[in-house]
Amino acid sequence: MSRDEVLGKVREVLVDALGVDDDEVTPTARLTTDLHAESIDFLDIVFRLEKAFGFKIGQGELFPDNINDPKYVQDGKVTADGLALLKQRMPHVDFSAFSADPRLEKVSEVFTVGSLVDFVVRKLQSAPAA
Amino acid sequence: MRWLWIDAILEHEPHRRLVAVKNVSLAEEHLHQHFAEDAEGSAQPLMPASLMLEGMAQTAGILVGSVRQFTEKVILAKVTLATFDCDVVPGQSIRYDASIERIDGAGASTTGIISRLDHRGGGWIEIGRTQIIFSHVDKNMSGLDLPAHNFVFGENFRAILGQLLPAKPEAI
Numbered sequence: 001m002s003r004d005e006v007l008g009k010v011r012e013v014l015v016d017a018l019g020v021d022d023d024e025v026t027p028t029a030r031l032t033t034d035l036h037a038e039s040i041d042f043l044d045i046v047f048r049l050e051k052a053f054g055f056k057i058g059q060g061e062l063f064p065d066n067i068n069d070p071k072y073v074q075d076g077k078v079t080a081d082g083l084a085l086l087k088q089r090m091p092h093v094d095f096s097a098f099s100a101d102p103r104l105e106k107v108s109e110v111f112t113v114g115s116l117v118d119f120v121v122r123k124l125q126s127a128p129a130a
Numbered sequence: 131m132r133w134l135w136i137d138a139i140l141e142h143e144p145h146r147r148l149v150a151v152k153n154v155s156l157a158e159e160h161l162h163q164h165f166a167e168d169a170e171g172s173a174q175p176l177m178p179a180s181l182m183l184e185g186m187a188q189t190a191g192i193l194v195g196s197v198r199q200f201t202e203k204v205i206l207a208k209v210t211l212a213t214f215d216c217d218v219v220p221g222q223s224i225r226y227d228a229s230i231e232r233i234d235g236a237g238a239s240t241t242g243i244i245s246r247l248d249h250r251g252g253g254w255i256e257i258g259r260t261q262i263i264f265s266h267v268d269k270n271m272s273g274l275d276l277p278a279h280n281f282v283f284g285e286n287f288r289a290i291l292g293q294l295l296p297a298k299p300e301a302i
Contacts, residue, residue: 040207047239059235
């Protein structure tokens with residue numbers, strides 16, 4: 001499946017899950033800031049992507065689990081260790097802007113349509129051969 | 131008034147499906163504040179669709195909670211589909227047939243079929259469909275102390291939950 005085809009299916013998922021128009025779902029659109037996704041929408045998006053692409057997404061694989069460990073979060077900010085963990089677990093996300101202001105409450109703003117497409121492309125490439 | 135919108139559980143397939151029934155009675159106070167005009171121009175009390183959605187949410191919520199033996203709080207998070215084709219009036223029964231599509235530690239996605247039986251004749255007919263997402267919430271996970279009445283399971287449900295056979299715990 002080409003990247004454009006993946007984008008097309010991801011767009012359908014986001015239109016259904018978030019009630020947005022097709023033309024709002026651009027690769028750089030941020031799920032929360034631009035498409036107004038809320039935390040529960042992330043669960044809906046995970047389930048819909050699974051159905052659309054026929055794979056299972058583990059908990060915390062696409063979007064981060066709650067991070068409570070003081071090693072990773074202190075005073076409401078993600079620590080250097082926490083940021084390293086996020087980058088390792090989520091190679092589909094660009095954390096460069098978040099690194100400048102790593103407030104935990106802002107972590108959901110890093111997810112763009114493009115990061116969902118990257119995730120799906122990686123997932124499809126790593127799927128075992130039939 | 132107790133916030134119980136199902137009367138009994140009819141079927142239970144652990145981790146997969148739960149069917150519950152609710153009988154609609156003229157004795158229910160709220161029906162007389164929710165009505166439509168019938169063919170003769172009189173007020174016909176109707177079961178509000180919002181309360182049928184609540185009945186399905188309670189059915190599906192119990193199903194989701196039963197997967198983990200009700201050890202984890204389950205909250206209704208999102209209704210992605212709720213369509214109703216017909217009205218329900220006193221003297222009829224409603225059947226809520228809920229199934230789990232997907233479940234993990236974060237939550238569950240469920241589908242539901244709502245059917246109606248008129249005791250004056252005819253069998254069950256499908257009148258609605260739902261898709262509801264539930265979230266598993268440990269009240270300490272986010273540091274918030276969430277009030278008990280926010281959750282699906284409470285004292286009101288003891289009489290109904292007692293009808294459920296405990297399912298074997300399954301790793302999620």
